[in-house]
Amino acid sequence: MTDRKPMIAVLTGAGISTDSGIPDFRGPQGVWTRDPDAEKLFTYEHYMADPEVRRRSWLARADNAAWAALPNAAHLALAELERAGFPVRIITQNIDGLHQKAGSTPRKVLELHGTMFTVRCMGCGERGTMREALDRVAAGEPDPACLSCGGILKAGTVMFGENLDGETLSQAGAIAKACQVFWAIGTSLTVQPAASLCAIAMTEGAHITIVNAEPTPYDVIADEVVRTPISEAVPQLVRALLAAHGNG
Numbered sequence: 001m002t003d004r005k006p007m008i009a010v011l012t013g014a015g016i017s018t019d020s021g022i023p024d025f026r027g028p029q030g031v032w033t034r035d036p037d038a039e040k041l042f043t044y045e046h047y048m049a050d051p052e053v054r055r056r057s058w059l060a061r062a063d064n065a066a067w068a069a070l071p072n073a074a075h076l077a078l079a080e081l082e083r084a085g086f087p088v089r090i091i092t093q094n095i096d097g098l099h100q101k102a103g104s105t106p107r108k109v110l111e112l113h114g115t116m117f118t119v120r121c122m123g124c125g126e127r128g129t130m131r132e133a134l135d136r137v138a139a140g141e142p143d144p145a146c147l148s149c150g151g152i153l154k155a156g157t158v159m160f161g162e163n164l165d166g167e168t169l170s171q172a173g174a175i176a177k178a179c180q181v182f183w184a185i186g187t188s189l190t191v192q193p194a195a196s197l198c199a200i201a202m203t204e205g206a207h208i209t210i211v212n213a214e215p216t217p218y219d220v221i222a223d224e225v226v227r228t229p230i231s232e233a234v235p236q237l238v239r240a241l242l243a244a245h246g247n248g
């Protein structure tokens, strides 16, 4: 037993939020598993070129389960680990804000793929809230344009075909390099560059645990692979860490 707490980097994906009622993309009940055509709604090229894709995309945003979703036991356990004094940094591919809702300190949560709660004009860069944009959709504008320049509005999320924010990505890389413990939770580890953070952490000697129902390409480099459902597995991992460092 030691009281020196390890730095923990946690890479989360859509699978951590399925128990909060938000479907993932590639799991058995995933959005794309059920409707491969849905990929277009999340692809920058299609979104920018096709008003019909944008119309469907706004309707899907309005209907998104994340508006009403609550954090589950996994999000809450990660927030508890931070409260217990562990240096925890969350790098999430999710856009649903559930780590922050669970109580993780917002500046310690890196949103690699942005957030669904803001919008941005692709012409002049002006930002606004998703709520305002969706109010305009509900009032009869199927594809609301920027009120300043008339440009195309888009959610503050990173679509396929768009670059990630450079500063966020370099912070994520630095966290993966510096941590002693790296957990990848609820991600198929097929979306780059997020998935490669596992390899960075492994190269620097971190202890890697992957929690995912299905196999991932990085299972072979993990020290531990856990197939238990995430909302059971993550509280167990957290309890074990707390107990090992005298907080149990």
Ligand code: NAD
Binding pocket: 012, 013, 014, 015, 016, 017, 018, 019, 022, 023, 024, 025, 026, 027, 028, 030, 093, 094, 095, 096, 113, 186, 187, 188, 189, 190, 191, 211, 212, 213, 214, 227, 228, 229, 230, 231
């Ligand atoms: P993914 O859909 O590719 O993979 C999710 C993985 O989680 C699957 O392998 C699935 O088997 C596993 N999983 C799902 N529920 C689980 C559970 N309860 N217990 C154990 N395993 C479970 O997700 P990804 O790797 O995050 O990539 C998808 C992309 O889509 C990301 O970029 C993300 O931004 C976005 N996305 C986000 C949300 C969200 O914000 N909640 C939802 C859907 C998609």
